[in-house]
Amino acid sequence: xxxxxxxxxxxxxxxxxxxxxxxxxxxxxxxxxxxxxxxxxxxxxxxxxxxxxxxxxxxxxxxxxxxxxxxxxxxxxxxxxxxxxxxxxxxxxxxxxxxxxxxxxxxxxxxxxxxxxxxxxxxxxxxxxxxxxxxxxxxxxxxxxxxxxxxxxxxxxxxxxxxxxxxxxxxxxxxxxxxxxxxxxxxxxxxxxxxxxxxxxxxxxxxxxxxxxxxxxxxxxxxxxxxxxxxxxxxxxxxxxxxxxxxxxxxxxxxxxxxxxxxxxxxxxxxxxxxxxxxxxxxxxxxxxxxxxxxxxxxxxxxxxxxxxxxxxxxxxxxxxxxxx
Amino acid sequence: xxxxxxxxxxxxxxxxxxxxxxxxxxxxxxxxxxxxxxxxxxxxxxxxxxxxxxxxxxxxxxxxxxxxxxxxxxxxxxxxxxxxxxxxxxxxxxxxxxxxxxxxxxxxxxxxxxxxxxxxxxxxxxxxxxxxxxxxxxxxxxxxxxxxxxxxxxxxxxxxxxxxxxxxxxxxxxxxxxxxxxxxxxxxxxxxxxxxxxxxxxxxxxxxxxxxxxxxxxxxxxxxxxxxxxxxxxxxxxxxxxxxxxxxxxxxxxxxxxxxxxxxxxxxxxxxxxxxxxxxxxxxxxxxxxxxxxxxxxxxxxxxxxxxxxxxxxxxxxxxxxxxxxxxxxxxxxxxxxxxxxxxxxxxxxxxxxxxxxxxxxxxxxxxxxxxxxxxxxxxxxxxxxxxxxxxxxxxxxxxxxxxxxxxxxxxxxxxxxxxxxxxxxxxxxxxxxxxxxxxxxxxxx
Numbered sequence: 001x002x003x004x005x006x007x008x009x010x011x012x013x014x015x016x017x018x019x020x021x022x023x024x025x026x027x028x029x030x031x032x033x034x035x036x037x038x039x040x041x042x043x044x045x046x047x048x049x050x051x052x053x054x055x056x057x058x059x060x061x062x063x064x065x066x067x068x069x070x071x072x073x074x075x076x077x078x079x080x081x082x083x084x085x086x087x088x089x090x091x092x093x094x095x096x097x098x099x100x101x102x103x104x105x106x107x108x109x110x111x112x113x114x115x116x117x118x119x120x121x122x123x124x125x126x127x128x129x130x131x132x133x134x135x136x137x138x139x140x141x142x143x144x145x146x147x148x149x150x151x152x153x154x155x156x157x158x159x160x161x162x163x164x165x166x167x168x169x170x171x172x173x174x175x176x177x178x179x180x181x182x183x184x185x186x187x188x189x190x191x192x193x194x195x196x197x198x199x200x201x202x203x204x205x206x207x208x209x210x211x212x213x214x215x216x217x218x219x220x221x222x223x224x225x226x227x228x229x230x231x232x233x234x235x236x237x238x239x240x241x242x243x244x245x246x247x248x249x250x251x252x253x254x255x256x257x258x259x260x261x262x263x264x265x266x267x268x269x270x271x272x273x274x275x276x277x278x279x280x281x282x283x284x285x286x287x288x289x290x291x292x293x294x295x296x297x298x299x300x301x302x303x304x305x306x307x308x309x310x311x312x313x314x315x316x317x318x319x320x321x322x323x324x325x
Numbered sequence: 326x327x328x329x330x331x332x333x334x335x336x337x338x339x340x341x342x343x344x345x346x347x348x349x350x351x352x353x354x355x356x357x358x359x360x361x362x363x364x365x366x367x368x369x370x371x372x373x374x375x376x377x378x379x380x381x382x383x384x385x386x387x388x389x390x391x392x393x394x395x396x397x398x399x400x401x402x403x404x405x406x407x408x409x410x411x412x413x414x415x416x417x418x419x420x421x422x423x424x425x426x427x428x429x430x431x432x433x434x435x436x437x438x439x440x441x442x443x444x445x446x447x448x449x450x451x452x453x454x455x456x457x458x459x460x461x462x463x464x465x466x467x468x469x470x471x472x473x474x475x476x477x478x479x480x481x482x483x484x485x486x487x488x489x490x491x492x493x494x495x496x497x498x499x500x501x502x503x504x505x506x507x508x509x510x511x512x513x514x515x516x517x518x519x520x521x522x523x524x525x526x527x528x529x530x531x532x533x534x535x536x537x538x539x540x541x542x543x544x545x546x547x548x549x550x551x552x553x554x555x556x557x558x559x560x561x562x563x564x565x566x567x568x569x570x571x572x573x574x575x576x577x578x579x580x581x582x583x584x585x586x587x588x589x590x591x592x593x594x595x596x597x598x599x600x601x602x603x604x605x606x607x608x609x610x611x612x613x614x615x616x617x618x619x620x621x622x623x624x625x626x627x628x629x630x631x632x633x634x635x636x637x638x639x640x641x642x643x644x645x646x647x648x649x650x651x652x653x654x655x656x657x658x659x660x661x662x663x664x665x666x667x668x669x670x671x672x673x674x675x676x677x678x679x680x681x682x683x684x685x686x687x688x689x690x691x692x693x694x695x696x697x698x699x700x701x702x703x704x705x706x707x708x709x710x711x712x713x714x715x716x717x718x719x720x721x722x723x724x725x726x727x728x729x730x731x732x733x734x735x736x737x738x739x740x741x742x743x744x745x746x747x748x749x750x751x752x753x754x755x756x757x758x759x760x761x762x763x764x765x766x767x768x769x770x771x
Contacts, residue, residue, distance in 0.1 A: 001537060001540050001541055001544070001584065002537060003536050003537050003540060003576070003585075004580075005536075006572065006575040006576060006579055006580060041571075043563075043564060043567055043568075044567070044568060044571060045564065046568050046572075218671060220629055220632055220633055221446065221632040221674075222675065223674075223675075224633070225408070225636040225637055225639050226671065228408075228611070228636075229407075229408055229409040229641060232407055232408075232409060233407075233409055259678075259679075259682075259761065260678060261678050261681060261682055262629075264682055265682065270444065270445065271624070272442060272443065272444035272445075272624050273444065273624060273625070273628055274624030274625030274626070274627075274628055275623070275624075275625040276625075277625075278623065278625035278626065279624075279625035279628065281600070282603050282626055282629040283629055285600075285603070285604060286603060286604070286607045286629050286630070286633055289604050289607050289608065290607055290633060290637075293567070293608060293611050294611075305600070309600050309604055312601060313563055313601070313604045316562050316563035316564055317563045317564050317567065318564065319562060319563075319564045319565075320564060321564075321565075322560065322564065322568060322569075323535070324535075324568060324569065324572055325535065325536055325537050
């Protein structure tokens with residue numbers, strides 16, 4: 001029997017956002033990454049071909065992190081001691097983007113200085129031609145202090161500066177606007193809070209095609225269903241035509257998954273949890289893939305094997321060679 | 326799709342005879358639409374109307390159960406495309422596949438381990454649902470032996486996988502009195518399989534190369550008397566699997582398209598690469614599978630999949646709550662601090678996870694905040710000094726500690742003065758706002 005395949009026809013479109021700038025665009029990147037532009041729900045190519053691959057960022061730190069799982073430190077080896085080597089290793093592992101997360105303190109225990117942050121960012125920009133995301137340590141005052149210096153020293157690069165939250169978005173937005181960068185706008189797993197922050201950012205005059213929204217997520221087992229549903233609802237609001245939700249979505253499954261006990265702890269856990277490394281990689285990979293199915297445009301990961309699997313999954317999801325009826 | 330009251334009214338006699346107990350046929354129709362009354366209360370309804378109403382009352386996706394002695398795996402009866410629209414009801418069954426050409430010892434080892442497997446998550450024991458025995462040898466005797474081997478070890482439901490009806494018959498002989506799934510019927514063998522399923526009252530898997538062929542085949546099989554179908558639309562890569570799963574769910578929910586209104590079976594096990602098998606299974610969980618067949622049993626893979634299934638199938642209207650009480654983390658001593666949080670499951674697990682991960686001992690006081698997170702509960706007046714003090718007294722926390730020291734979440738620092746008033750002999754401290762900062766806070770400040 002002939003089947004009438006139901007197809008959604010949405011009025012709205014997600015904004016297209018370009019990360020990074022090449023020399024001709026005022027930056028130094030050898031390539032840029034374009035995300036967003038969706039006209040329908042993720043990967044339903046029979047309605048409308050998904051315009052861009054989900055981008056995979058690998059998170060690196062300015063120096064060896066003392067709170068990361070040894071599985072991650074082992075995977076990256078000596079590179080964790082040097083952001084230049086780490087960035088190169090991340091690129092070799094298949095990253096589309098590099099996320100440099102600045103630490104609260106330098107390796108000597110003193111607070112990270114803006115000068116040191118600028119040097120690290122410039123080092124990484126020199127080590128790789130990929131577009132860069134620069135995240136502060138996550139404390140409003142410190143973030144503002146470091147990111148303003150970074151933004152000014154890298155004018156025109158179209159870095160993604162994070163994290164802009166309700167308590168500190170003003171300074172970060174202002175410096176991103178003044179210096180030709182992008183921002184990551186983070187809100188806690190709630191459609192209305194995400195939208196509200198986007199409105200505040202837009203009201204400052206920031207062009208929304210330079211904003212990614214980060215609705216946050218819990219890891220698998222720690223609230224992923226809230227992140228998943230918040231993202232599904234945000235994407236549907238965008239497609240229904242709500243301009244203040246029509247932004248590409250960034251999420252950090254690597255950060256979330258690697259702070260769970262399942263990924264952090266080897267000894268003293270139930271035997272039913274299975275092999276530590278495989279479990280941890282599954283934790284990160286399944287968290288990421290589940291959120292990609294909900295509409296993530298950029299996922300930030302930590303382990304190279306998770307990157308391999310997630311990229312394979314994205315390639316498979318982007319393939320549109322099938323007929324339905 | 327259920328009919329509206331008005332649609333039902335048109336099928337009723339419209340005589341307002343009141344014998345059903347309602348003043349008008351319209352009132353009765355409204356009650357029927359709300360499923361608050363049975364159609365049999367109307368003595369004059371025509372047989373045609375009865376059939377039509379029964380048809381419309383059937384769920385858009387048929388509930389199909391695979392049963393064995395004491396176990397069942399059921400799928401179907403879903404009513405939405407997105408969990409936030411209501412909830413997903415019947416968790417997809419996770420089945421582990423063995424092959425009849427494997428050495429029996431290998432089958433025994435896999436089934437023994439998978440059958441005994443249970444993992445505790447948020448106080449629940451999660452397990453796999455059953456096994457698939459697949460025919461590769463093409464020999465009913467080998468198939469029989471493999472099914473016997475599985476059944477001798479595990480009582481969980483079984484899916485018999487062969488396109489040869491003689492194998493299916495041989496397998497069914499081992500599983501007398503059960504309701505297995507036989508998989509399956511295709512364009513060539515469907516008559517024999519439909520007859521076998523009807524005779525043995527089993528569920529039947531149906532395989533076709535396109536949705537149109539699948540719908541045709543389902544209708545033919547239904548006409549032959551088999552109702553409990555499980556469908557395999559193909560699509561072994563993620564892109565087409567997503568498109569097919571979504572289309573089948575949409576056709577059922579939005580169009581009430583009966584010919585494809587059945588649970589879908591997927592085969593992540595066909596991928597080969599165990600690392601990608603879990604990715605395919607994850608998509609099957611979020612995007613509409615009813616039964617999921619895996620080829621590798623590995624706790625490091627099955628645990629995250631069981632957790633993902635639990636998470637996605639949690640009712641979004643009813644967040645999982647944790648029992649209020651005083652929880653011991655890392656074997657606390659009388660001098661260890663008392664940390665306060667709410668009974669929203671994510672809040673609890675975020676805090677418990679961070680404290681546990683830090684290795685530092687603490688008492689975790691979980692207050693009854695009606696399942697809300699710290700900020701939400703505070704804003705709603707469900708997490709205040711009075712409630713915290715009541716919990717400290719109610720759970721006799723003072724008897725457990727020698728040093729009366731209580732740590733508030735940073736988000737409710739504003740409560741500290743009031744709490745000091747409520748608990749005059751306690752030292753009230755303000756902790757970090759986020760759970761992630763607890764280990765550092767405990768190391769440095771406590």
